[in-house]
Amino acid sequence: xxxxxxxxxxxxxxxxxxxxxxxxxxxxxxxxxxxxxxxxxxxxxxxxxxxxxxxxxxxxxxxxxxxxxxxxxxxxxxxxxxxxxxxxxxxxxxxxxxxxxxxxxxxxxxxxxxxxxxxxxxxxxxxxxxxxxxxxxxxxxxxxxxxxxxxxxxxxxxxxxxxxxxxxxxxxxxxxxx
Numbered sequence: 001x002x003x004x005x006x007x008x009x010x011x012x013x014x015x016x017x018x019x020x021x022x023x024x025x026x027x028x029x030x031x032x033x034x035x036x037x038x039x040x041x042x043x044x045x046x047x048x049x050x051x052x053x054x055x056x057x058x059x060x061x062x063x064x065x066x067x068x069x070x071x072x073x074x075x076x077x078x079x080x081x082x083x084x085x086x087x088x089x090x091x092x093x094x095x096x097x098x099x100x101x102x103x104x105x106x107x108x109x110x111x112x113x114x115x116x117x118x119x120x121x122x123x124x125x126x127x128x129x130x131x132x133x134x135x136x137x138x139x140x141x142x143x144x145x146x147x148x149x150x151x152x153x154x155x156x157x158x159x160x161x162x163x164x165x166x167x168x169x170x171x172x173x174x175x176x177x178x
Contacts, residue, residue: 023077026053026106032078032099039084047153048089051098052082053105055112055140057133065123067116074112076105096164097154101144103167108140110174117177 024036037049053076060071085094115132122128151160 021079022081023079026076026078026102026109032095032102034085034090034095036078036080037083037085038080039082041084041086048091048094049085049098050083051101052079053077053102054079055105055109055133055137057112057129059129061125065125067121067125067129069116069121072113072116074109074116076102076109078102093154093157093160097151097160100147100160100164100167103171104143104147105140107167107170107174108136108143110171110177111139112136113177114174
């Protein structure tokens, strides 16, 4: 009996010590800083930095199967422990490029909020919300790839500025979905 109790206590301590992946939400008043990038750089990568960001969505389905829109919590998150940079390879434009990646995630968080606000959910809300989320997540990933391709990973300064303006404009356009 004492062994079982001891195992339960040890398991509880182990589970409580394990930390969830640290992240923080996008904030217009807190742009990224190099100190936010905590991971060890990938020596095999030719890139100067990697900002890992993504979307999260917590939602509630009521007893009748309908999504409770007001209970939806959507955020664009930055993952410091998955983000890195190589100090010898960065320049003044690198951090702005990585910030734009995070901004692209925020843009898609707003698009997801808008899609949920406008959608007429049925009793099949769980499947409907998953389909909406997957579609917007696919768009987010595609835009991240397109951004890197068109800017040549921050090397094309002119295109980089066009992208920054495009993202800023669209964030402003979707300001009501902050």
